[in-house]
Amino acid sequence: GNSVTQMEGPVTLSEEAFLTINCTYTATGYPSLFWYVQYPGEGLQLLLKATKADDKGSNKGFEATYRKETTSFHLEKGSVQVSDSAVYFCALLLNQAGTALIFGKGTTLSVSS
Amino acid sequence: GAVVSQHPSRVICKSGTSVKIECRSLDFQATTMFWYRQFPKKSLMLMATSNEGSKATYEQGVEKDKFLINHASLTLSTLTVTSAHPEDSSFYICSARSGFVGSGNTIYFGEGSWLTVV
Numbered sequence: 001g002n003s004v005t006q007m008e009g010p011v012t013l014s015e016e017a018f019l020t021i022n023c024t025y026t027a028t029g030y031p032s033l034f035w036y037v038q039y040p041g042e043g044l045q046l047l048l049k050a051t052k053a054d055d056k057g058s059n060k061g062f063e064a065t066y067r068k069e070t071t072s073f074h075l076e077k078g079s080v081q082v083s084d085s086a087v088y089f090c091a092l093l094l095n096q097a098g099t100a101l102i103f104g105k106g107t108t109l110s111v112s113s
Numbered sequence: 114g115a116v117v118s119q120h121p122s123r124v125i126c127k128s129g130t131s132v133k134i135e136c137r138s139l140d141f142q143a144t145t146m147f148w149y150r151q152f153p154k155k156s157l158m159l160m161a162t163s164n165e166g167s168k169a170t171y172e173q174g175v176e177k178d179k180f181l182i183n184h185a186s187l188t189l190s191t192l193t194v195t196s197a198h199p200e201d202s203s204f205y206i207c208s209a210r211s212g213f214v215g216s217g218n219t220i221y222f223g224e225g226s227w228l229t230v231v
Contacts, residue, residue, distance in 0.1 A: 032219075034219075034220075036222070042224065042225065043119070043206050043222050043223055043224040043225035044157075044206065044208075044222040044225075045222070046219065046220075046221065046222075049219060089156065089157070093220060098144075098145045098162060098164065098210075100147045100159050100162055100208075100220075101147070101208070101220050103156050103157050104156070105155075105156045106155075106156045108154075
């Protein structure tokens with residue numbers, strides 16, 4: 001079936017450290033891939049997305065590249081800040097009308113100064 | 114700015130009463146909206162898919178008579194928690210899919226609604 005697997009958290013980093021959160025997927029066809037971020041007590045915000053192989057999504061210093069050969073969409077940031085502390089969800093969307101996002105379990109990132 | 118608005122953001126209700134949560138798409142027409150439930154420190158659980166003008170499709174294990182979903186227009190879907198109990202206390206999030214099938218569509222989320230049943 002279709003699914004998303006994220007690395008288990010929590011991830012604890014010092015400010016300015018390099019961040020990688022791994023995400024791999026299983027899907028039929030060619031899905032779109034997303035990273036959402038959820039700050040404490042809030043809803044989900046779209047962080048970045050990629051709709052086809054080799055696309056790179058980027059936003060606020062975060063990047064992720066759609067790798068079809070490895071079925072991956074790892075999230076990276078070169079220098080994290082305390083304000084990046086949140087839960088990050090990787091998700092896929094099948095290219096079929098009416099289908100919902102399929103989420104990974106989320107990875108909690110905690111950045112200390 | 115937000116393209117999907119959810120209301121109320123927080124609600125407290127007494128056990129046995131019903132509470133309605135609204136989800137509106139502000140900048141686009143959403144033929145399909147989705148309702149999720151999130152438990153503390155957990156991922157999102159898809160409850161149901163709401164299609165405009167037709168009955169919602171519920172995920173396995175979700176009681177359709179307890180969680181009533183209505184998608185009356187292309188910009189509004191509502192979730193009504195009927196005869197609420199403390200175990201229904203949770204964070205409920207709606208989302209809407211913009212565009213048609215293809216590479217350009219995206220799903221946007223509402224801000225979420227905290228429901229506390231006392």
